[in-house]
Each structure stands twice: as structure tokens, then as C-alpha cells.
Amino acid sequence: MKKESFLRKEKILEYGKNNNINALGFLKAEPFFRDMGRYNYAKEKGYLSSFVNINSNLDVIEGYKSIICILVSYPNSNFNFPEEQDKKPENIKYGKISSSSWGKDYHVVLKDILEQMAKYIQSISNMNKYYISVDTSPLSERELAVRAGLGWIGKNTNLINKDLGSFVFIGALFTDIEIFELEENDISNDYCGDCRLCIDSCPVQAIDQKMRVLNTKLCLSQQTQEKDTETDFVKKKIKDTRYIYGCDICQKVCPWNSKERVFNPLFKPKREEVYININELLLESNSSFKRKYGHLSGSWRGKKVWQKNGKTILLDFDG
Numbered sequence: 555m556k557k558e559s560f561l562r563k564e565k566i567l568e569y570g571k572n573n574n575i576n577a578l579g580f581l582k583a584e585p586f587f588r589d590m591g592r593y594n595y596a597k598e599k600g601y602l603s604s605f606v607n608i609n610s611n612l613d614v615i616e617g618y619k620s621i622i623c624i625l626v627s628y629p630n631s632n633f634n635f636p637e638e639q640d641k642k643p644e645n646i647k648y649g650k651i652s653s654s655s656w657g658k659d660y661h662v663v664l665k666d667i668l669e670q671m672a673k674y675i676q677s678i679s680n681m682n683k684y685y686i687s688v689d690t691s692p693l694s695e696r697e698l699a700v701r702a703g704l705g706w707i708g709k710n711t712n713l714i715n716k717d718l719g720s721f722v723f724i725g726a727l728f729t730d731i732e733i734f735e736l737e738e739n740d741i742s743n744d745y746c747g748d749c750r751l752c753i754d755s756c757p758v759q760a761i762d763q764k765m766r767v768l769n770t771k772l773c774l775s776q777q778t779q780e781k782d783t784e785t786d787f788v789k790k791k792i793k794d795t796r797y798i799y800g801c802d803i804c805q806k807v808c809p810w811n812s813k814e815r816v817f818n819p820l821f822k823p824k825r826e827e828v829y830i831n832i833n834e835l836l837l838e839s840n841s842s843f844k845r846k847y848g849h850l851s852g853s854w855r856g857k858k859v860w861q862k863n864g865k866t867i868l869l870d871f872d873g
């Protein structure tokens with residue numbers, strides 16, 4: 555087959571449809587600073603996550619011409635429990651895991667999908683160099699997805715796609731060849747309207763609606779991943795919501811997630827990965843923790859962080 559010196563969108567879109575990619579879009583590998591205002595605001599207010607590594611260092615896009623951004627659906631915790639939603643474990647003290655950490659680690663799943671796609675692209679084009687980003691790029695992956703025409707940043711700060719909702723992971727393949735007839739996408743869409751369900755439902759009021767940023771000193775997703783939880787107020791909310799890792803609340807209430815959708819079967823969890831038996835968790839050794847939970851993306855901060863949250867859930871705040 556004759557290899558082309560650029561990529562044809564149709565071929566890649568077709569490939570995506572047949573290969574577990576729920577949505578796919580393209581953008582030029584150019585510097586983008588559209589939302590520096592949001593970032594600077596979050597920084598000044600002290601809201602930024604300690605896990606943020608986005609910066610204005612452009613080395614990451616040097617040598618690349620185009621970026622292919624993908625969305626892969628994961629379970630919506632309104633629907634996709636292994637058993638009925640409300641059948642919580644009886645007789646055990648349990649904690650919950652957010653659905654972004656159900657089933658196989660999404661870093662592995664999306665990297666595999668993107669590696670395969672890179673191989674396919676190499677077979678049809680002159681691509682020499684590529685770079686895969688899943689959670690790791692110093693560029694904001696949500697911003698990449700917006701620029702690729704895949705959705706908008708909701709008030710809960712998640713990327714929302716009109717067809718898929720927000721229970722989607724984002725991955726990107728940077729390539730050194732151009733995409734044929736690439737037009738700029740419209741990035742001004744915003745389908746939140748007057749809705750503020752996420753803002754009002756957040757148990758710690760972490761969403762700063764003025765600039766659509768999170769105060770990660772409050773956000774339970776951040777605080778369940780920190781070695782120490784900031785305040786008693788936040789600890790009490792961890793107890794009330796029972797999150798051992800992550801938080802889904804501002805996505806669960808979002809009207810764009812009110813429909814059940816197909817998700818990648820690799821993210822189908824076992825019941826014991828959704829509801830964690832706290833008494834057992836507190837007794838785990840490093841090796842048994844790894845064996846039981848090491849394949850989950852949420853285990854990245856290690857056993858002690860989960861145990862800290864487990865202990866918080868068992869705390870008696872009134873006594």
C-alpha cells in the first residue's frame with residue numbers, strides 16, 4: 555500500500571469506530587492558552603491540585619504536527635453497579651470507590667488502544683514519531699478534547715460530550731504528520747445553561763462557579779487521594795459519602811449523564827472493587843493490597859491512603 559504524507563480523517567474515524575473508541579477528534583499541535591485565566595485564578599486562590607503538572611512548557615508539542623484525541627466511556631455509577639444500585643452490602647462496614655477506578659486501570663486500557671492506533675497509522679502513512687498521553691501530559695487533556703471538538707467544560711469542570719456524557723476518559727496521540735483538510739473546531743459551545751445541579755450537590759461546595767474551577771482543598775476526589783485529609787469538615791464528608799477513593803457526585807447529578815450508555819467492558823467491576831470491606835482493608839499487608847487492588851487505577855497512592863479514608867469512615871464525630 556502506498557503510504558501518504560498526511561492523515562485522512564475518514565480513515566482514522568472509521569478505525570476508531572471499529573476499535574473501542576467512543577469518540578475521536580483532531581487538532582493541530584499548536585500552543586494554546588485559551589483558558590489561562592481559569593488556571594491563574596485557581597492558582598491565586600490556592601485551589602490547584604497538588605497533582606497538576608500542566609505548564610506552558612511547549613517542548614511537549616515540539617516536533618509534532620497533529621493530535622488525535624479520543625474519548626473512551628467508563629461506567630456511569632448511576633447505572634452500572636454489578637448488582638442493583640441500592641443493594642449496598644449488609645453487615646459490613648464498607649467504603650466506596652468512584653467508577654473511574656472500576657475494572658482495569660484506564661491508563662493501561664487507553665494506552666493499549668492508542669498504541670494499536672499508532673501502529674495502524676504507521677501502516678497507512680509516513681508517521682515516524684508519536685507520543686501517547688493518558689493523564690500524564692503536561693497539557694490539559696480536557697482542553698485538548700475541547701479543541702478536538704469533543705465537548706465542553708461543564709460547571710463541574712469535567713469534559714462533557716453531548717452523546718456520551720462525562721463518564722469518559724481522555725487520551726491523545728501526538729503525531730508528526732499533518733491531517734488532511736483539518737478545520738478549526740468550534741470551541742465556544744456550552745450546554746450547561748442555567749443548570750447548577752452539580753454546584754448545589756457537591757457535599758463540600760468545592761465548585762467555584764465564577765471560573766468553573768475546583769477548590770481541591772475541599773474536593774473529595776482530591777482529599778481521598780491525599781496522604782492527610784485537610785480538615786474535620788472534609789473528614790466528616792468523607793464519612794458521610796463513604797468514598798475511599800475519588801468522588802462521582804457532581805457527575806451523577808448531571809442531566810447529561812441521565813441516560814445509560816455502553817462502556818468499555820474492560821471497566822466492568824467486580825462487586826468487591828466497588829464496595830470495600832473496611833475492616834479487611836485495615837488489615838491488608840502491602841502485598842495483599844497489591845494483589846487485590848493493584849490493577850485498579852485508584853490504587854496508585856497506595857494502601858495507606860485508602861486505609862486513612864477507611865479509618866475516617868469509621869470515625870465517630872459526635873462521640
Ligand code: B12
Nearest residue numbers: 589593603609652689694695697712713723724775800801
Ligand atoms: C489534577 C487532576 C485532577 C485533580 C484536579 C481536577 C480539577 N478539576 O482541577 C483531582 C484529583 C481533583 C481530579 C479529580 C477527577 N479527575 Co482528574 N485529572 C487531573 C489531571 C492529572 C490534571 C488536570 C489539571 O491540571 N487540572 C487543573 C485545571 C485548572 O485544569 P484543567 O481543568 O485540566 O484545564 C483547564 C485550564 O487549565 C485551562 N488551560 C488550558 N490550556 C492551558 C494551558 C496552560 C499552559 C495552562 C496553564 C492552563 C490551560 O483550560 C483547561 C480547560 O478549560 C488530568 C489529566 C491531564 N493531564 O489533563 C486528570 C483528568 C482531568 N481527570 C479525570 C477524571 C476522570 C477525574 C475524576 C472524574 C476522577 C474521580 N471520579 O474522582 C475527578 C473529577 C473531579 C472534577 N469534578 O473535576 C479525567 C477527565 C475526564 C473528563 N471527562 O473530564 C482526566 C483528563 C484524566 C484522563 N486522561 O481521562 N483530577
Ligand code: SF4
Nearest residue numbers: 756773774801803804
Ligand atoms: S468530585 Fe465530589 S467533592 Fe469534588 S467537586 Fe465533584 S462533587 Fe464536589
Ligand code: SF4
Nearest residue numbers: 708709746749752808
Ligand atoms: S450538572 Fe448542570 S451545571 Fe453541572 S455540569 Fe452538568 S449540566 Fe453543567
